[in-house]
Each structure stands twice: as structure tokens, then as C-alpha cells.
Amino acid sequence: MKGFEYLQEELNQMRQAGTFRRLVPLESEQGSKVVIDGKEVIQLSSNNYLGLTSHPRLRQAALDAVEKFGAGTGSVRTIAGTFSMHEQLEEKLAKFKHTEAALVFQSGFTTNQGVLSAILTPEDVVISDELNHASIIDGIRLTKAERRVYKHVDMASLEEALKGTQNSRKRLIVTDGVFSMDGNIAPLPEIVELAEKYDALVMVDDAHASGVLGKNGRGTVNHFGLDGRVHIQVGTLSKAIGVLGGYVASTRTLIDYLIHKGRPFLFSTSHPPAVTMACIEALDVLQEEPELIDRLWENTTFFKDGLKELGFNTGHSETPITPVIVGDEALSHQFSDKLLQYGVFAQGIAFPTVAKGLARIRTIVTAQHSNEELQMALDAFVKAGKELKIIN
Known part of the structure; x- marks a missing residue:
């Protein structure tokens, strides 16, 4: 052809x-x-x-879920695809991440796309580390917000971007927690201090920090003792957690908003039972092993x-x-x-x-x-x- x-x-x-x-x-x-x-x-x-893809407890949780609930869910979350297990997983994630609430997306990639595209408008500015993951870059492309990119982990460059955008409605600083190609950790304490100084929001993608950094693998926010000071935590369920999916942990307000405005969440079938129950078991394993x-x-x-x-x-x-x-x-x-x-x-x-x-x-x-x-x-x-x- x-x-x-x-x-x-x-x-x-x-x-x-x-x-x-x-x-x-x-x-x-x-x-x-x-x-x-x-x-x-x-x-x-x-x-x-952590080797959780083949952990005996996750295997058994997945098998039991298929036997009890079937292979799939048959709907998106907002129509008929929310099972009690989905809410159980989100409650566990919120407690694990020390936030008010959490919401699960189909992947870490779609989580970044869904969050960024939903909460930013032309009145806002998003300020991104130049080596952020492709999912953050693509999520930013879906917004109509003004964009600023600061030099990799360069706090002087970040502060310059904050100083130059003080007339916007909201400014959102976005960074990977651990950078996936270099393995270095974002200077999150300095980022948070600058955000608080200039009244900006902070969003951290902890895909490669979940299960790796912080107490029981809670991520970079917990690793640096910043619980309650980072507005949005994004993570994945498909790396150290060993299964599939992504999540956002934040305030109840943001989670409720994303349920109504997060397009990947709205228009994708919910996670199948085997995936959901294996993720729940993985969170227990993190804390018990x-x-x-x-x-x-x-x-x-x-x-x-x-x-x-x-x-x-x-x-x-x-x-x-x-x-x-x-x-x-x-x-x-x-x-x-x-x-x-x-x-x-x-x-x-x-x-x-x-x-x-x-x-x-x-x-x-x-x-x-x-x-x-x-x-x-x-x-x-x-x-x-x-x-x-x-x-x-």
C-alpha cells in the first residue's frame, strides 16, 4: 500500500x-x-x-480476583466501572502517601496527561524541569497555559522563571522525583521553599521513586520529610509496585475535580480486577516486607x-x-x-x-x-x- x-x-x-x-x-x-x-x-x-511482578502474594491476589470478579470491568469508572476494590485501592494509596485522597489512572503516562490538561488554563503558567519525563512534556502540550522550562535541577533558573511569571493566576512547578535516564534525585526541599516563597504549586512525578525512596517506598516527598507541603504527587503502579497503572495523590478537592475533568480517567475502562487486587496486595507487601x-x-x-x-x-x-x-x-x-x-x-x-x-x-x-x-x-x-x- x-x-x-x-x-x-x-x-x-x-x-x-x-x-x-x-x-x-x-x-x-x-x-x-x-x-x-x-x-x-x-x-x-x-x-x-522489588521483584513484585512475580511475588507469590500478588500472584494469588490476582488469581483470586479473576475467580471472584472476572477478567474485566466492562465500563469506565464514571458510568458502571467503579468497583469497591477500586475505591479500596485509592484509599490505601492516599493513606500510604499521607494525602487526603488519591485517584487511579490507566497508566503513569495518562496520569500526567490527565492532571496537567485538566487543571491549567491560559491564565496559568507551568514551569518544568528540562529533563522531565515525556509524559509531563506531552501533558503540558495538551494545556493552553504559558510554559517555562528551567535548567535541569538549577534552582537559580527556577527562581528566575518564578520571578518572571508573578502576574499569572496560578503557577505550577513540575518535576520528576527521580529522573528516569540519569537516576539523580530532584532537589525537592529547595523547590518547595521557592514555591512557598513565590506562592506556586508543586507537582512531583515519583514514578521511579515509588517503592524505592522514603519510608516503605513512599517516594521523594516522604524521603525529604515534605509530607503536606507538596500539592500533587503522581506515581506509577507498574514499576516497583509491579503491576500496571498510575495514580495521583492530593487533596480531596483536586481528586473530585479530576473525576469530573480528567479525560483519560473519564474515557478509559477501569482497571481489571486482577490488576486492582494485585496493586492492593503490593501496597501491603511494601509495608510488611x-x-x-x-x-x-x-x-x-x-x-x-x-x-x-x-x-x-x-x-x-x-x-x-x-x-x-x-x-x-x-x-x-x-x-x-x-x-x-x-x-x-x-x-x-x-x-x-x-x-x-x-x-x-x-x-x-x-x-x-x-x-x-x-x-x-x-x-x-x-x-x-x-x-x-x-x-x-
């Missing part, structure tokens, strides 16, 4: 540049090791921080220190996300392919996910990894890195 030649031409250019990638299907459950093309390899690319987070951080320290000692550039990471920065886009993918050859699944990340010239292998260790597995991964990094002359 004719019509897509211009797209094929762009794909051909990607192939020539060595940046075209195919999807990699896994043939096993998500764990510290996975099976790819019949071969068991060490997994360093998943967001399964804190040793999982302790193990995650032990593994993080071991692997991060190992990469640094070997001479790899790991940037400014402070979390289980540890980038191995290569620079060249094609080289990063060659590095990924070589690692897979040596038994490690660690995906290359290149433009447009990261800036040109900053291509990398993004690694994420989990609580499931053993020291032996992580040492084997480090050995593979040495071998592949030397062969490609990334390290000496």
Missing part, C-alpha cells in the same frame, strides 16, 4: 545510522534473569525494582561501585538507575548487543529518549539480583567495554 514512503525513508536512515531497534520478546516471567531466544540472561533493563527495599539498596551500592571502579561513566546517579554513558548512539546499541552476547540484557538508550551525544546503557538492579549475578554482569561489562574500547 502506498502512502508511507516518507516513513520508510526515515526508518532506512535509522538503519544506516545503526539506531534502528527491534522489540525484544521475553520468553519467561520478569525476574533477575529472563529467557531471550531460548537463552537465560541476567536482566538489567526492567523497572521491577521492608527488607525488599533494603536488599535493593545493597545491590545498588554493590553494582554502582563496581561500574565506577571499572572506569565507566555513570553520571550523577543516586538511585538504582545507573546509566553507563557511552556518547555515540550506534556504539551504545553495539554495546547492548555485545552484552547480550555475554549473557546480560541491558538496553541501549539513544536520541530522542536522551540528548544527542549522551547515548547510554541504562541499568537498573533489583532486590531479586544475587551478588553472584551482579558480579557476572560486571564481568560482562568489562569484557564488552574493552572490546569496544569504551574502557581501557
Whole structure:
């Protein structure tokens, strides 16, 4: 069929540049090791921080939910798709995040889109960190608010944006809690202080901090002791929580408003029973098995220190996300392919996910990894890195 030649031409250019990638299907459950093309390899690319995707308690909760409630819900939340379990999950999330209320969306991506597009008008200003996640960027694009972008974690740049927008109705500062490609943590105390000084709202996307930072994995707000001082907390149920979905935790006023105005919430079928009940169980696991987070951080320290000692550039990471920065886009993918050859699944990340010239292998260790597995991964990094002359 004719019509897509211009797209094929762009794909051909990607192939020539060595940046075209195919999807990699896994043939096993998500764990510290996975099976790819019949071969068991060490997994360093998943967001399964605590290993909850295959936790026995979550498996059983999902199975029980299907037996009792079926495979799906059959409606959007605002018509006939709100089950008591959905409200139970939201009540647990609000209590967990120390907020008045919470609302679950179909994904973390749609949560950011739904919140930002609903609450901002042409009278408002949204002020965003330049390295915020794509879902924040796309959510901002859906608004008609004035937009300001401040330099990455640069508080002087943020304050300049606040000073220059004091005539607007509302100003909303938006930041990732943990930045997904670099693994660094937003300077949230300074952001909150500036927001309070200039009467602005603060919204934090804690996708990669939920289950990782704060008491029992409550996120960056709790990590910094800022409960009650951040207006909007967004998170995901599909990374450390191990299942699927996103949520916003805030005041009862905001949650009630989003029920009426949040378009992804209004026009999407509610989460199926298995997903909902598994998420509820995951929140219980976070609070009842804190040793999982302790193990995650032990593994993080071991692997991060190992990469640094070997001479790899790991940037400014402070979390289980540890980038191995290569620079060249094609080289990063060659590095990924070589690692897979040596038994490690660690995906290359290149433009447009990261800036040109900053291509990398993004690694994420989990609580499931053993020291032996992580040492084997480090050995593979040495071998592949030397062969490609990334390290000496």
C-alpha cells in the first residue's frame, strides 16, 4: 500500500545510522534473569525494582480476583466501572502517601496527561524541569497555559522563571522525583521553599521513586520529610509496585475535580480486577516486607561501585538507575548487543529518549539480583567495554 514512503525513508536512515531497534520478546516471567531466544540472561533493563511482578502474594491476589470478579470491568469508572476494590485501592494509596485522597489512572503516562490538561488554563503558567519525563512534556502540550522550562535541577533558573511569571493566576512547578535516564534525585526541599516563597504549586512525578525512596517506598516527598507541603504527587503502579497503572495523590478537592475533568480517567475502562487486587496486595507487601527495599539498596551500592571502579561513566546517579554513558548512539546499541552476547540484557538508550551525544546503557538492579549475578554482569561489562574500547 502506498502512502508511507516518507516513513520508510526515515526508518532506512535509522538503519544506516545503526539506531534502528527491534522489540525484544521475553520468553519467561520478569525476574533477575529472563529467557531471550531460548537463552537465560541476567536482566538489567526492567523497572521491577522489588521483584513484585512475580511475588507469590500478588500472584494469588490476582488469581483470586479473576475467580471472584472476572477478567474485566466492562465500563469506565464514571458510568458502571467503579468497583469497591477500586475505591479500596485509592484509599490505601492516599493513606500510604499521607494525602487526603488519591485517584487511579490507566497508566503513569495518562496520569500526567490527565492532571496537567485538566487543571491549567491560559491564565496559568507551568514551569518544568528540562529533563522531565515525556509524559509531563506531552501533558503540558495538551494545556493552553504559558510554559517555562528551567535548567535541569538549577534552582537559580527556577527562581528566575518564578520571578518572571508573578502576574499569572496560578503557577505550577513540575518535576520528576527521580529522573528516569540519569537516576539523580530532584532537589525537592529547595523547590518547595521557592514555591512557598513565590506562592506556586508543586507537582512531583515519583514514578521511579515509588517503592524505592522514603519510608516503605513512599517516594521523594516522604524521603525529604515534605509530607503536606507538596500539592500533587503522581506515581506509577507498574514499576516497583509491579503491576500496571498510575495514580495521583492530593487533596480531596483536586481528586473530585479530576473525576469530573480528567479525560483519560473519564474515557478509559477501569482497571481489571486482577490488576486492582494485585496493586492492593503490593501496597501491603511494601509495608510488611521492608527488607525488599533494603536488599535493593545493597545491590545498588554493590553494582554502582563496581561500574565506577571499572572506569565507566555513570553520571550523577543516586538511585538504582545507573546509566553507563557511552556518547555515540550506534556504539551504545553495539554495546547492548555485545552484552547480550555475554549473557546480560541491558538496553541501549539513544536520541530522542536522551540528548544527542549522551547515548547510554541504562541499568537498573533489583532486590531479586544475587551478588553472584551482579558480579557476572560486571564481568560482562568489562569484557564488552574493552572490546569496544569504551574502557581501557
